[in-house]
Amino acid sequence: MSAQSPSAIPDGFTPTGTIASPTDRRRVVFATVVGTTVEWYDFFIYAFAAGLVFGQLFFAPAGDGFAQILSFFTVGISFLFRPLGAFLAGHFGDKYGRRVVLMLTLVLMGVATTLVGLLPTYAMIGLAAPILLILLRIMQGISAGGEWGGAVLMAVEHAPKNKRSLYGASPQIGVPLGLLLASGVMALVNLPGEAWFLEWGWRIPFLLSVVLILVGYYVRRRVEESPVFAELAERREQTRMPIVELFRKHALLVLIAALVFAGNNAVGYMTTGGFVQRYATDPAGPVGLPNAEVLGAVTVSGVSWLVFTWIAGWTGDKIGRRNTYLIGWVLQLVGVFLLFPLVNTGDIGMLTLGLVILTAGLGFTYGPQAALYTELFPASIRFSGVSISYAIGAILGGAFAPTIAQALVQQTGSTDAVTWYLAGMTALGLIATLLLKDRSGIPLGPDHEAEQAKSPIYGLAKA
Structure with missing residues (x-):
């Protein structure tokens, strides 16, 4: 029995997963960009605040050094709950549709973010403050774990076959857009001075989330359900237990796909997780730049990350997802080795240059991810597959990257160990990519489940 009543495939859609109307195509792209931008704005302002003020406001009794490690730990701990969000979103997304899950994750993220902006500090309510935080x-x-899979499937499953990577880049650029918006707002609220920012200013970006959530919710309500899911529902072919099916048949594929993302995510969280901001602004450290200048540099890097992500999405349709990734890993490795030597000059221009170079590689190892992941998994368990792979990759990659980096610097007194840690994660992503076949253009609809179910891992099955 179908989990939802069958209905005709929406007007304007074809059963192959493309949209007939250019207007509807633009609406889908716009909705995925706006919704993902709002979600990641919320996620990033927490990471920025963790790097700049949460150590002092919520963990001060632990002492300066350990308070900062605890602050970064709270950034990472949320990643441990991404798989829960991915499991829930994947299960309900494969049974009830992509659209309803996207609405719920957006609201959950907005409520949590707004409440952080209203939260009393340790000085006000003691130990309850860090616990509530x-x-x-x-x-x-939990929200972030469910958001990404739904957004990329809405984009890629709606896309023309020869433009899946480009369409899939639309939710991907929502991440650098969220970074750009978050760092820009944080830079503005830093302008009146660090004392004001520490007392009240840090709350403003969190409270602004209310407005952004309303906009994102309105935009997403206007988008129709994915045509692939609509066809599954019409045929009553939704899988009853998609997660069980996923791990029974595709556990190794989930792990390899997760490692691909881990290689990107660990490096990306040097900026999005707040480590570079904290390292570069620490008055007791070797750089000691003002908060506003460093946040401005991160804002510039958000623009370059957006541009390179979009270019990589376009490139993925021209030369394939796998080849685009391979270019990206080389660029990312170059960026990793240049980042800290440029940051350690203490010059804001050199710091900005280091971040921009790094984002070239980050863009090329992120832009084609939506299309790559979508084409790896069968239609009936696809939401579960992409969401859980992404969530596990986030744990293995970025979850505790800022915490690890902070501990390495405190232990060794330099950033050399951080560079080699990031280089190792980049190499891991490269190896995982080499294990996967490129399935660009594979049919995505339920008519082709047998073809989709063949393993894309080299040496396991012929595709």
């Missing part, structure tokens, strides 16, 4: 961060993690 962690609980709200967990809510953000």
Whole structure:
């Protein structure tokens, strides 16, 4: 029995997963960009605040050094709950549709973010403050775990076959757009001075989330359900237990796909997780730049990350997802080795240059991810497959990257160990990519489940 009543495939859609109307295509792209931007704005302002003020406001009794490690730990702990969000979103997304899950994750993220902006500090309510902060961060993690899979499937399953990577880049650029918006707002609220920012200013970006959530919710309501899911529902072919099916037949594929993302995510979280901001602004450290200048540099890098992600989406349709990734891993490795030597000059221009170079590689290892993941999994368990792979990759990659980096610097007194850690994660992503076949253009609809179910891992099955 179908989990939802059968209905005709929406007007303007074809059963192959493309949209007949250019207007509807633009609407889908716009909705995925706006919704993902709002979600990641919320996620990133927490990471920025963790790097700049949460150590002082919520963990001060632990002492300066350990307080900062605890603050970064709260950034990472939310990643442990991303798989829960991915499991829930994947299960309900494969049974009830992509669209309803996207609406719920957006609201959950917005509520959690707004409440952080209203949260009393340790000085006001004691130990309850960090406990409540962690609980709200967990809510953000659950939301983020479910958001990405739904957004990319809405984009890629709607796309023409020869433009899947480009369409899939639309939710991907929502991440650098979220970074750009978050760092820009944080830079503005830093302008009146660090004392004002520490007392009240840090709350403003969190409270602005209310407005952004309303906009994102309105935009997403206007988008029709994915045509692939509509066809599954019409045929009553939704899988009853999609997660069980996923791990029974595709567990190794989930792990390899997760490692691909881990290689990107660990490096990306040097900026999005707040480590570079904290390292570069620490008055007791070797750089000691003003908060506003460093946040401005991160804002510039958000623009370059957006541009390179979009270019990579376009490139993925021209030369394939796998080849685009391979270019990206080389560029990312170059960026990793240049980042800290440029940051350590203490010059804001050199720091900006280091971040921009790094984002070239990050863009090329992120832009084609939506299309790559969508084409790896069969239609009936696709939401579960892409969501859980992404969530596990986030844990293995970025979850505790800022915490690890902070501990390495405190232990060794330099950033060399951080560079080699990031280089190792980049190499891991490269190896995982080499294990996968490129399935660009594979049919996505339920008529082709047998073809989709063949393993894309080299040496396991012929595709």
